[in-house]
Amino acid sequence: MSQLQTLAHAQALDEKDPLRPYATEFYKKDGITYVDGNSLGLCSKRAEQAVLSVFAMWKQHGIDGWGEGTYPWFTLSERIGQALASLVGAHPDEVIATGSTTSNLHQLLATFYRPEGKRTKIVTDALNFPTDFYVIKSHLRLHHDDGQTHLRVVESQDGHTLCEDDIIAAMDEEVAVVLLSSVLYRSAQRLSLKKLTDAAHARGIIIGFDLCHSIGSIPHTLSADGVDFAVWCTYKHLNGGPGSVAGLYVHRRHHDRMPGLAGWFGSNKEKQFDMSPTFTQGDGAGAFQMGTPHLLSLAPLIGALELFAEVGLEAVREKSLKLTDYFLALLAAFPETQVFTVRTPIAHEQRGGHIYLEHKEAARICKALKQAGVIPDYRAPSGIRIAPVALYNSFTDVYTVVITLRQIMKDKTYERFSNTREVIA
Ligand SMILES: *Cc1c(COP(=O)(O)O)cnc(C)c1O
Secondary structure (H helix, E strand, O other): OOHHHOHHHHHHHHHOOOOHHHHHHEOOOOOOEEOEOOOOOOOEHHHHHHHHHHHHHHHHHHHHHHOOOOOOHHHHHHHHHHHHHHHHOOOHHHEEEOOOHHHHHHHHHHHHOOOEOOEOEEEEEOOOOHHHHHHHHHHHHHHOOOOOOOEEEEOOOOOOOOOHHHHHHOOOOOEEEEEEEOEOOOOOEEOOHHHHHHHHHHOOOEEEEEOOOOOOOOOOOHHHHOOOEEEEOOOOOOOOOOOOOOEEEEOHHHOOOOOOOOOHHHEOOOOHHHOOOOOOEOOHHHHHOOOOOOHHHHHHHHHHHHHHHHHOHHHHHHHHHHHHHHHHHHHHHOHHHOOOEEOOOOOHHHEOOOEEEEOOOHHHHHHHHHHOOEEOEEEOOOEEEEEOOOOOOOHHHHHHHHHHHHHHHHHOHHHHOOOOOOOOO
């Protein structure tokens, strides 16, 4: 056995890991190796405490919780927005915590998609997340007869990754808006936001990104890159909890734009309770809020984001790459696990925080993994996503995943399960 193949090697890597103490901040179950943090991050003790604090404020203050207590609710979305701004490399007034990824996409396409003359098309790519397609087509239907004619979809050459030059080639004088994901949800390919933004702007096109799979795993520089708008969820790598409030970013150069979908929480805060029928737009990204914030789904973020402020995203990214490099090396080290096709780009700058493996028995291999205490993520028809998360996964966790996978392939235990998708996968 080579040194790499030993548990001792994994343990030695853990000894040297500066983020190791943070695993105890999370609820990890004994005997379970959770590598699904790119679908739903684990619960932290700090997130739990923050929810209890907001709950206590409700008990104690009733309506006065809007202005009193530890985290006055009236300004909490802005306060969380500031913490999120530092994670995406934006000015504090460019980010707000609000809505969901889907509702924020609707808000920002309603704001930025203004077909005019020949410039009527929206560009996205064939590998984008379904909700992004549904939102785009909704807006195309609002402006045109159908949701198809003005949609331009950039195809993937290999079915898993995109070629940035193909995307740029689709940007012409007929394009109004480009909407892409920063990291693809399946293959975890990472796109260059700067390169694509420069190309769009050189052609007079507005460009926005969906950061669901990169926020909390990769540092961003949205303002400096000049990105026009962005959205993201907070329940994946940010560990905000199921359905936690999402985020949106709008570059300062667009802060005079009227929100496409205005609501009273987008008002100037001093004016909101004037109760005027005329909207007085709030400052910055806050103007893109709609109704009353979902306080109980915002609360966990107070605690969850504290961890990121303490650790810093550079350290998170550094460990994340080490974990996925180690995973790939181990996978290649055993004959039984060499049967998987790795669809994630190998180059660090093109890789997000998870690894996507393909195998025709993927559905039942995932069921066998779960039964053996490893929680992966299945994507039909043949994908297995493994996301070792820097804040709570160890090198020993990665070792356990590969050794378990090896055993399952060796004994063919997956044959005891049906190779079909569950309702939630
Ligand atoms: C997870 C995810 C979403 C989810 O959107 P919700 O509105 O939170 O349901 C959207 N886009 C991408 C790329 C995702 O990965």
